[in-house]
Amino acid sequence: MTIALILVVLLIIGTPVGVALGLAGLAGMFSIGGLHFASLAPAKVFNGLNIFPFLAMPFFILAGEIMNHTGITSRLVQFSQALVGHFRGGLAHSNMVASVFFSGITGAATADAAAFGRTLVPAMVEQGYSRPYACAVTAAGSIIGPTIPPSGLMVVYGSLMGVSIGGLFATGILPGLLICLVCMAIIAVFAKRKNLPKAAQRASLRQLLGHFKGSLLALLMPLIILGGIVSGIVTPTEAASVAVAYALFIGSVVYRNLSFAALFRMLISTAQISAVIYLIIGAASIFGWWLSFNQIPQFIATFISQLSDNPSVILLLIIGLLLVVGMIMDINAMLIILAPVLVPLTEQIGMDPLHAGIIFVLALNISLMTPPVGACLFVLSSVTGEKLERISAELMPFLIGQLILLMFLAFTPEVTLFIPRLLGY
Secondary structure, three states: OHHHHHHHHHHHOOOOHHHHHHHHHHHHHHHHHHHHHHOOHHHHHHHHHOOHHHHHHHHHHHHHHHHHHOOHHHHHHHHHHHHHOOOOOHHHHHHHHHHHHHOOOOOOHHHHHHHHHHHHHHHHHHOOOOHHHHHHHHHHHHOOOOOOOOOHHHHHHHHHHOOOHHHHHHHHHHHHHHHHHHHHHHHHHHHOOOOOOOOOOOOOHHHHHHHHHHHHHHHHHHHHHHHHHHOOOOOHHHHHHHHHHHHHHHHHHHOOOOOHHHHHHHHHHHHHHHHHHHHHHHHHHHHHHHHHHOOHHHHHHHHHHHHOOOHHHHHHHHHHHHHHHHHHOOHHHHHHHHHHHHHHHHHHOOOOHHHHHHHHHHHHHHHOOOOOOOHHHHHHHHHHOOOHHHHHHHHHHHHHHHHHHHHHHHOOHHHHOHHHHHOOO
């Protein structure tokens, strides 16, 4: 309880998540065996980070930075607008479609929320959408990115639990597309009531082909990544480096708008983002070791299993825990701490490892847009200046729709496993 209190207090006073986890874990190790145990902390950090697939994350981040700089985002938005802009609420629909296309570039919900918060939200407001609604649409679409490959969260889960990262990538394709369809259906249902604007006319076939041609190079990236992994030509880590090489080629040879100065700034940005993620993972390794030493994961697993022996109830309890905890703390840290605790429970109730993985990822991603402390909400609030509570109010229909979809996917593994099985996983 003392260690838990230290962690909570550190988080309340605004200590960065990685630092808070590290200090709480260090205090826990000291409480077990004094300085002798505490001196083992650096080794625990090293062991927690010494996982080769983790190298994929900075490569994916750098590829996204390069693609964003070269103007791919605007091309994807224009193509999305040409596809669905003629519907009522066309720009809101375009936001969702662009999130699907954009998923092959970043693989992080907060990155998508920040990018579209700076570009699409002002465009939607200019067309007559309320700012809270524009932010809500962007928040709802932001979790599509880390669901459709590549996904940093899937890399972490697969690396930790020994599950095929390529298989997880394949498992995320259909759920990501279903999230997009559900959100677009919600937009369509409320479009007339909210009197959402639409484009004056449908894009012509020539215009559509022109926008497709302009965004084709971006659309090829996820195909190259997933195709290389599925075919066995490259590992996920090698695929990430191929994505960087591809992005560099587009920026320097095709678009010719990538300078050495800009690349240097992107390398610094990638290092900063990666350092934050790795700090959290390393610190969570210390805290996770302390939890394991005290057999807290076993206690939690036993407690949940004693509440019910019904597999459906156990699955609902797991999802509920992920949703609640994901709202409060960094989802990478929570995945590292909770996955070793909860995955044995999913095995106990007979869940396929890939199915369990995508449910973990979906639940934690949804928690990022869940009021009152979802990270994507804070990102959009800071980027647009809109009040958090107003965004949350407009977000409710999307949140309810995505939670219903999560439950549907949790209890129909055939849907999530269709593509992986088709590809031989």
